[in-house]
Amino acid sequence: MGERINMPKLFDKVLVANRGEIAVRVIRACRTLGIKTVTIYSTADRYAAHTLMGDEAYEIGPPPPLESYLCIEKIIDVAKRSGAQAIHPGYGFLSENPAFSQACRDNGIVFIGPSPEAIKLMGNKVESRVKMAGAGVPLIPGMKAAGNHIDEFAKVASEAGYPVLIKAAAGGGGKGMRVVQKPEELQTAVEGARREAKSAFGDDTVYLEKYIINPRHIEFQVLADQHGTAVHLFERECSIQRRHQKIVEETPSTAVTPELRKQMGEAAVAVVKAANYVNAGTVEFLLDPTGKFYFLEMNTRLQVEHPITELVVGVDLAAEQIRIASGFPMSEPFRNASQRGHAIECRIYAEDAGNNFMPSIGKILLYREPTGPGVRVDSGIMQGSEVGIDYDPILAKLIVWGENRDHARARMIRALQEYKILGIRHSIKYLAEIVAHPKFASGETYTDFIPRNFADWNDGAELHLEAALAAAALVNANGKGGAGGSGQNAEHISYNPWLTSGAWRIGEAQ
């Protein structure tokens, strides 16, 4: 430490450019570091948890995201007015929009995340493939550049072997994606993917790669500071998905051996270095049933499922993101990380799992979170919250830690049983049955787990219909005393000082 450098200093004030559970998560990290927070909210979120928790909160527009949470100018304006030195984008919304990272830079505000150049590179699936091939990262066999003529597609397809996958270069979320089983279907699929990519992303560039059958989705958490240190923080397995969206994640993966972990981890760090990447990110791989792995893409943000890594490694990733963005070198627990025990996350969505995952809207009339050993809840809702149609239907994430996988599974089932949310449909019961399923218990978690094992699921509620009717009659008979027949509500309002006391800082006279 002989060199004389300007000692970095933490930000005094950070703007949180998000809503819901991830905004609450980032605010908590800021509070832990003694940093003041600025929150933004749409008119639909005037009384949302994240709005109430900020030291300062600014209304930025009506509920549609394009007029509020996606409006770069408004957010930059709030940062300037409030004197926030940095912006944390959370996930979703503007978190992977290079124009936002660029706008922060242009206005002298630190973007807590990677550079616009790194975001842009990873946002283009073809460009990032080429770059990663150069860095020696294993790729799914397929095109090294975007395809033009149908003959190019046919040639690469026959080399790689059918089935093949057509993907949009600007892609994501399954849009502009086609599985092709045999050569006769190729032309139609390429044309269809082009049309879909054009309308979804305004860019009809598509390419072809081999379709990996029955894979697992394995991703590696990575972290890099501004001083050249880059590490991985082990894997997360996210194979349990419905509609291409993860719902249960765990670490470690039952499919990753120490040797494979070493290889995949090294590949993940190679991706970080090749992209000149700084801050937290996630390198996604597909792992085929024979144990071969392939680079899929890099997500240039903090992931929804980051808490399982935090529990198994014993770190605070969101806080470290802020320290790294302030210019500090990566701290010791990250530079010498190890895995301890097992962690599982379940995403609680406002949806009806028994009815094709139909989103559910309404008011949270009763809300009771599980507690006890090894249980963590990252939530953006409270009793009384309105769940509307404008935003992602994620309500909360339940994360547990256990000494080993079975212990963690048992804790997850126990905690899901304790979790009570009334007023909307949600997936708690469904998730408990997934984690309890024999195929989950034995680690047979492939991306087709849900269609294979839960295709015709229903909650079996008829079993308790009579008791439920009796309970409904009793509560109606006794609860009518209050206003509008909802006097029962008052009995269940929980008092949570951490959510309601507003912001305070240790060591600061108020």
Place this chain on the structure above:
Amino acid sequence: MIYEFIHKGETKAVELKDNRSATFPGTDKPVQIEIMPGGRLFHRNGDATREIFAVVDGAKTYVDIDGLLFEFATPTQDVSGPGGAAGHMADPSKVFAPMPGKVVKLMVKEGDKVAPKQHLVIVEAMKMENIIVAHGAGTVKKVNFTEGQQCDTETPIIELEPAE
């Protein structure tokens, strides 16, 4: 007292012997539920006692038993719902919607005699159908809306001439 609820489109009736407990002796496993002072509900099953969670919100009742969710619609017997002013209840001859919505079905017309708890009208609000029932016996004096019309909570949907 008999309570009626709508569950998945079907009307279900349940009789409470008193206001503190309910039993269903007719099934293989009799169900015993008690409400404690303060409104908390408990389900007794052999030696086990478990809490049931239930909340009334306007014309809907939500129940959680062992993680199973139920959503019941309540046929509106009481016009003092969240949308109705307190004064509405004082006048049983006027039938109001519990919240603004659309009249989807009228089950009575002017001149009809109605019995207590008879279904009068179905109002759709927040994508849910709510059945509004007669508070007491009487004759339909006036129907102020037609099917398909939007209704509010200020104008009575139906006016009754009470019996006697």
